[in-house]
Amino acid sequence: MVLCEICSKGEEYHTCLTCAKHLCRGCFNMVHFGIGAPRSGKSMVYGTCIFCGEIFARNARMQVCDKCEIILTWTSSMNFLAAVNRISDLIRAGRLDSKLRNENYCKTNFGSHAAQVIMDAVDGSRIDR
Numbered sequence: 001m002v003l004c005e006i007c008s009k010g011e012e013y014h015t016c017l018t019c020a021k022h023l024c025r026g027c028f029n030m031v032h033f034g035i036g037a038p039r040s041g042k043s044m045v046y047g048t049c050i051f052c053g054e055i056f057a058r059n060a061r062m063q064v065c066d067k068c069e070i071i072l073t074w075t076s077s078m079n080f081l082a083a084v085n086r087i088s089d090l091i092r093a094g095r096l097d098s099k100l101r102n103e104n105y106c107k108t109n110f111g112s113h114a115a116q117v118i119m120d121a122v123d124g125s126r127i128d129r
Helices: 025-033 069-073 077-093 103-128
Strands: 045-048 055-058
Touching (some): 025 069
């Protein structure tokens, strides 16, 4: 088993293509999306969510809003269901970017964990039609 190169946990989740490191899920989400990152300063940082496109404010640089954070961070079956429901809501509202329907794009940009949620929600939306 390969250790995470940042926190030395005994779990490997992703070998990042951009930084070429073996990272656990928590460190991968912190490095690439800012989830769990320390404060960046005293003021609020505004960003646009990569999933729903909403503008949100946080005290750290992030790429994902509170509502969509579950898509990247799920650990249990209940969280998985909540993440699928969030993607399904975005599909019904017509706010899901069309490139997120491509499995290879999701795996390379978000990792296989998040890609699984996105693809399950997309497949479920096809059944509903």
